[in-house]
Amino acid sequence: MDWRLITDDDVAASFGLAADEALAQRVGMNLSQPTLRLYTYHSYCALVGRFQNVDNEIRVEYCRDNGITINRRPTGGGAIIMGADQLGVALTIPGRGDDTYSNARELMGNFSEGLVRGLNQLGVEARFRRKNDIEVNGKKLVGLGVYRAPSGGLLFHASMLVDLDIALMLRVLNTPFEKLSDKEIDTVAGRITTVRRETGSRIALDKVRCVIADGFVSAFEVNLVPSDFTSEEHAEIEKLEQEKYLSEDWVYQLTAVPDSNGSAKVKTDAGLIDVSVTMAGTIIKAAFIGGDFFASENAVADLEASLRWHTSQPDKVAATIEKIFQSRKGEFNGIQPEVMIEAVTKAVARARVADSQMRADPYGCYVNPGGAYA
Amino acid sequence: MTTADTYHIPSDRAYDREHHMWAQFDPASNDVFVGIDTLGLASLGDLAYVTLKHVGQSVKRGESLGTLEAAKMTGDLIAPISGTIVARNDATVSNPGLVNQSPYVDGWMVVIKPSDWENESAQLVSGDGLPVWVESEVKRYRSQGWID
Numbered sequence: 363m364d365w366r367l368i369t370d371d372d373v374a375a376s377f378g379l380a381a382d383e384a385l386a387q388r389v390g391m392n393l394s395q396p397t398l399r400l401y402t403y404h405s406y407c408a409l410v411g412r413f414q415n416v417d418n419e420i421r422v423e424y425c426r427d428n429g430i431t432i433n434r435r436p437t438g439g440g441a442i443i444m445g446a447d448q449l450g451v452a453l454t455i456p457g458r459g460d461d462t463y464s465n466a467r468e469l470m471g472n473f474s475e476g477l478v479r480g481l482n483q484l485g486v487e488a489r490f491r492r493k494n495d496i497e498v499n500g501k502k503l504v505g506l507g508v509y510r511a512p513s514g515g516l517l518f519h520a521s522m523l524v525d526l527d528i529a530l531m532l533r534v535l536n537t538p539f540e541k542l543s544d545k546e547i548d549t550v551a552g553r554i555t556t557v558r559r560e561t562g563s564r565i566a567l568d569k570v571r572c573v574i575a576d577g578f579v580s581a582f583e584v585n586l587v588p589s590d591f592t593s594e595e596h597a598e599i600e601k602l603e604q605e606k607y608l609s610e611d612w613v614y615q616l617t618a619v620p621d622s623n624g625s626a627k628v629k630t631d632a633g634l635i636d637v638s639v640t641m642a643g644t645i646i647k648a649a650f651i652g653g654d655f656f657a658s659e660n661a662v663a664d665l666e667a668s669l670r671w672h673t674s675q676p677d678k679v680a681a682t683i684e685k686i687f688q689s690r691k692g693e694f695n696g697i698q699p700e701v702m703i704e705a706v707t708k709a710v711a712r713a714r715v716a717d718s719q720m721r722a723d724p725y726g727c728y729v730n731p732g733g734a735y736a
Numbered sequence: 737m738t739t740a741d742t743y744h745i746p747s748d749r750a751y752d753r754e755h756h757m758w759a760q761f762d763p764a765s766n767d768v769f770v771g772i773d774t775l776g777l778a779s780l781g782d783l784a785y786v787t788l789k790h791v792g793q794s795v796k797r798g799e800s801l802g803t804l805e806a807a808k809m810t811g812d813l814i815a816p817i818s819g820t821i822v823a824r825n826d827a828t829v830s831n832p833g834l835v836n837q838s839p840y841v842d843g844w845m846v847v848i849k850p851s852d853w854e855n856e857s858a859q860l861v862s863g864d865g866l867p868v869w870v871e872s873e874v875k876r877y878r879s880q881g882w883i884d
Contacts, residue, residue, distance in 0.1 A: 509810050
């Protein structure tokens with residue numbers, strides 16, 4: 363089976379995103395061939411997830427002052443920065459009507475496997491974390507997202523950190539940190555990693571692109587045929603870019619589900635646990651676990667990643683925390699899972715209270731969605 | 737518990753075979769309530785965000801009436817029938833978890849004044865056709881990996 367391989371670099375955020383969405387729709391309608399895009403954005407752009415509020419996630423003024431474009435992905439998840447050192451991976455395939463492509467979970471597994479096999483070729487021991495991450499020993503290296511187009515076409519999207527300017531990222535994204543110091547940069551560096559860090563080399567992005575392409579050939583047993591967009595595709599992408607991805611209504615749309623934050627501190631004999639969570643309604647969007655207890659950095663990163671985009675139902679939160687403690691026995695150095703469950707549960711409860719107060723306050727930040735993209 | 741119980745599909749309404757949206761005709765108003773069924777929700781996971789088109793906007797069967805982000809993916813909510821939106825449930829927009837908790841009662845999404853209910857409802861599955869359809873859909877979803 364043949365797939366198209368399209369490689370493009372230095373693309374504008376509006377074009378890159380429009381191309382991914384247009385191809386997903388067209389592939390679902392059998393108007394375009396299944397396509398793997400391996401591309402980079404013009405340095406830099408800040409991309410929020412499908413339903414995030416830009417003002418919550420991005421330091422807009424800093425971006426404007428520094429020529430960093432802001433846009434909104436069709437896929438979900440958190441805000442990211444993209445540029446010449448981050449590889450965008452977009453696979454568009456039909457989602458139904460052809461048994462070859464019918465198994466969604468298998469497809470997500472294969473998509474991740476393509477990336478993992480490519481990384482393995484470089485000696486990077488990456489693994490897929492269900493839903494949205496590929497990680498190396500608990501540290502995030504690749505963010506994943508899935509979008510299902512109205513035609514049924516599926517877009518599997520990944521952003522791979524070949525390298526990352528963490529200080530820049532912290533200036534662009536709103537973070538829980540009150541100030542930006544070496545300590546905060548070190549904290550973030552402990553949660554994420556890059557291909558260059560893992561390989562200990564200045565490997566070129568093109569080399570990474572080649573091994574990732576090989577990974578997909580191996581995982582999906584396909585041939586990749588170097589190609590380009592057709593003129594018909596170009597016209598559709600340009601139309602979508604103009605009507606949607608260059609529109610402020612799309613980029614700056616507001617969601618009706620306000621973010622709410624909660625934190626909790628629990629003292630233990632092994633040290634203080636300080637947990638902060640950000641919630642979207644009943645979903646935990648992000649968790650940050652700090653304090654002065656001693657634990658493996660990877661174990662803490664693993665726990666935070668497990669709680670990202672997690673239901674806040676207490677029994678499920680407890681089950682997830684217990685599972686991580688089970689799999690990382692000894693790495694939390696005397697902190698008991700029950701205490702961590704207590705801290706996270708308290709932080710979630712406080713976020714829920716804050717959420718209720720915002721909803722009850724007519725002058726709070728509850729905003730109905732508007733614009734053309736309901 | 738049978739699979740039909742696990743993925744409860746009430747027999748008092750009709751269903752879009754492909755997108756798992758339900759449509760319930762209200763004879764008092766001649767309007768149609770629309771929501772998503774439990775199989776559709778099982779394939780998506782917990783909903784984090786929902787947007788819905790506004791009252792007064794027209795929708796076409798097979799096209800988007802809103803969007804969602806769930807635990808497993810983002811995507812569009814596909815209209816099971818054509819018409820004009822006459823009401824929308826803002827409670828599901830501000831609290832998408834309501835759809836997971838109560839997909840057939842409190843978690844309805846929009847009310848549509850149908851433009852061609854007679855013909856389009858015939859393309860939906862309902863009544864005696866439901867048990868066979870539910871069983872086959874559960875099998876299909878399971879084999880395709882959307883549900884466990």
